[in-house]
Amino acid sequence: MIGMMLTNKESQEMEYLLKRELEELLLDLTDSRIDGVVKRAMEERYQMIFKLYKRFTPQKEYLKYVRNKQYSNQYKTSED
Secondary structure: OOOOOOOHHHHHHHHHHHHHHHHHHHHHHOOOOOOHHHHHHHHHHHHHHHHHHHHHOOHHHHHHHOOOHHHHHHHHHHHO
16 A cells, blocks of 8 residues: 655645546546447546545545446446
């Protein structure tokens, strides 16, 4: 495990960057022109970034970005 010490301002900036990335990924995941294989990789990235975002924000904030498990599993089942 790697630790990181951030100032309050750096922490806020990290929260902002992660939030923007989550929003962008959510938008891209709804795009029907993107292939299922790419969406599966995007879903994996989303989950990783979401876990980081949870560390910087209170529960009320990160609950907005929780994805429906059934929705995220559709990319795995459609390719298998």
